[in-house]
Amino acid sequence: MTKKVIPEDIIDRMFTASEEFYNGDLDAELPIAGCSNWKKGDPLAVRNNEYISFQKRAFHQLSLQPIIGAIAARLMDTDTVRYFQDQLVSKEPNHQDSTKVGWHTDCSYHSNCTSHKLLTVWIPLHDVDEEHEPLVIVDSSHKWRQTNHMRGFNQNNHREIEQSFIRQGKEFSKIPIVLKEGQISFHCSSLVHGSYQNRSNMMRRVIVLNVQDGDNRYRPFWNNGKQIHHYLDSLCRKQANDLPDYTDLAIFPVIWSDLKNNNAN
Numbered sequence: 001m002t003k004k005v006i007p008e009d010i011i012d013r014m015f016t017a018s019e020e021f022y023n024g025d026l027d028a029e030l031p032i033a034g035c036s037n038w039k040k041g042d043p044l045a046v047r048n049n050e051y052i053s054f055q056k057r058a059f060h061q062l063s064l065q066p067i068i069g070a071i072a073a074r075l076m077d078t079d080t081v082r083y084f085q086d087q088l089v090s091k092e093p094n095h096q097d098s099t100k101v102g103w104h105t106d107c108s109y110h111s112n113c114t115s116h117k118l119l120t121v122w123i124p125l126h127d128v129d130e131e132h133e134p135l136v137i138v139d140s141s142h143k144w145r146q147t148n149h150m151r152g153f154n155q156n157n158h159r160e161i162e163q164s165f166i167r168q169g170k171e172f173s174k175i176p177i178v179l180k181e182g183q184i185s186f187h188c189s190s191l192v193h194g195s196y197q198n199r200s201n202m203m204r205r206v207i208v209l210n211v212q213d214g215d216n217r218y219r220p221f222w223n224n225g226k227q228i229h230h231y232l233d234s235l236c237r238k239q240a241n242d243l244p245d246y247t248d249l250a251i252f253p254v255i256w257s258d259l260k261n262n263n264a265n
């Protein structure tokens with residue numbers, strides 16, 4: 001959790017961009033299917049839109065904030081921080097049980113990455129109090145084993161998952177991350193997290209940004225005989241060996257580089 005590090009005018013601009021986005025005002029259509037991309041008329045109470053910087057350029061202004069990169073570089077102990085993906089997650093107001101986000105780990109969605117250092121940045125577009133249902137993290141869960149296949153984001157089975165960890169002797173201690181506009185939080189990709197229903201009377205909106213360290217590269221990955229692909233694998237350039245290149249700056253721009261900043265001094 002940080003103090004206020006993102007200026008209010010940038011957050012306000014992102015809030016407006018999210019409204020424009022929901023009204024169909026896009027800069028680019030995602031060229032292929034295969035990711036969550038809520039659109040008007042979809043019944044889902046959690047609106048999940050991935051690769052939003054790709055779809056609407058205004059969101060880059062937030063995702064490329066150097067302060068985010070500078071903090072991430074220290075947390076990941078790396079000299080280079082690259083964008084990996086971002087998403088707009090909103091929850092319809094008023095107690096809807098279906099606005100829960102199930103317990104999951106983000107590394108479960110990043111199996112094609114060689115690095116275990118990827119971080120998620122949670123950036124609310126307004127004050128997020130208890131009633132809006134903040135992000136909830138599970139204390140010390142990044143040390144638990146066998147959590148790298150928890151793809152439960154869209155599940156509504158909190159109690160079931162909790163009980164299964166408790167049966168294994170784990171303490172399932174939940175910490176809500178209440179933030180003011182301009183504050184952000186970082187979590188490592190092996191931390192178990194989710195959230196509960198939005199009890200407020202406004203839509204709860206956040207930008208979720210994933211960043212990769214300088215050493216991260218693509219690796220082929222199979223789960224139960226099925227090859228796993230990341231959405232951007234088919235959009236980024238290829239390496240000489242024909243595998244996706246996670247250092248392609250056109251898709252994964254650098255947010256922070258100690259090398260660049262040292263050269264500038």
Ligand SMILES: O=C(O)CCC(=O)C(=O)O
Binds near residue numbers: 106121134135206
């Ligand atoms: O906003 C939420 O409730 C969940 C977001 C999330 O899964 C994340 O920040 O990694």
Ligand SMILES: [Fe+2]
Binds near residue numbers: 120
């Ligand atoms: Fe997550």
